[in-house]
Amino acid sequence: MKFADIMFMLVVISGLATLGVLFAGLVGMARGPADSLERAKGSNRLMWWRIRLQLLTIGLIFLWYLAKQSG
Numbered sequence: 003m004k005f006a007d008i009m010f011m012l013v014v015i016s017g018l019a020t021l022g023v024l025f026a027g028l029v030g031m032a033r034g035p036a037d038s039l040e041r042a043k044g045s046n047r048l049m050w051w052r053i054r055l056q057l058l059t060i061g062l063i064f065l066w067y068l069a070k071q072s073g
């Protein structure tokens with residue numbers, strides 16, 4: 003298995019993780035009272051995880067592109 007293939011699988015996994023956190027945040031926003039402090043903290047925590055996972059995914063896409071060009 004080539005390095006580019008491994009990188010592509012990591013891109014797919016991180017993309018799916020990002021999508022999962024996004025949907026968890028949407029479900030969390032749809033449930034509970036609108037003025038709940040706990041809901042706001044949970045939503046903020048999920049938003050930061052989504053941003054981190056998006057950054058990871060973009061970085062992996064870049065590394066996958068480089069691996070694909072060199073191999």
